[in-house]
Amino acid sequence: MRGDRVLVVRRANPPMPGRWGFPGGVLELGETVAQGAMRELFEETGVEAEAADPLTVIDTIDRDGEGRVRYHYTLVAVIGRWLSGEGVADDDADELAWLTRAEIVERELPTAPALLPLLDLALARKE
Template identity: 50%
Template sequence: MTRPVVATIAALFKRGHVLLVRRANPPDAGRWGFPGGKVDLGESLEDAAVRELAEETGIQATAKQVFTAVDAFDHDESGVLRHHYVLVAVLCSWVSGKPLAGDDALEARWFPIEQLGSADLALSLDVEKVAKLGAQIHSNRAFELGF
């Protein structure tokens, strides 16, 4: 029996913007989503998120907290389920670097949070919802820490 695959997504915010990558590979090739990928055996969720963020964007960050999880289903053309991913969102804090697409990303860019609802921006499922939740938590953490 095939089981879901655990993966992380790195939610990184800076000055009212969120970092997204345009995916090169399925699922959701060509769509914008969070940098992320599969968790390696023995790797923590936080370490996986930071590693994937660096591999896909060149940005160095620290993991702050796990804040939500979403399902991602990959179906073939006939509707048969190929993969089921459980994406665990990790709030990260920027340390250094500028977005530069790498690994399996076609592009990497900062987007204003309010632009995510725009019809002309092809987002992966749940990206807007997760980004808004992450931005709210990020804002609360920044306020609490005096940033």
């Protein structure tokens, strides 16, 4: 977070290509959740941030038309307090932007289902 703005990326790859969400990725062996979140943020955007406590845990399960699970991710959301960098989209993202919650809603961006609920939690914790 940087003031009242958050960094969001438009995903280039599955799952949910074309949808806006928060940068993220996979933990490496031996990393804490906070270390992995800040590493992924930097790798995907060039932005450096300091990790706050984990915000929440979310299970994301996607099923095909017949109900079979296509993927199941357990996401640990971590708030990052901006330190430096404006951000540049890498190959995982088509675009990135620093936006307020109001701007995300006003622009009617196609978002990942968890984006606004996570943002609301983060904003409530910030107060």
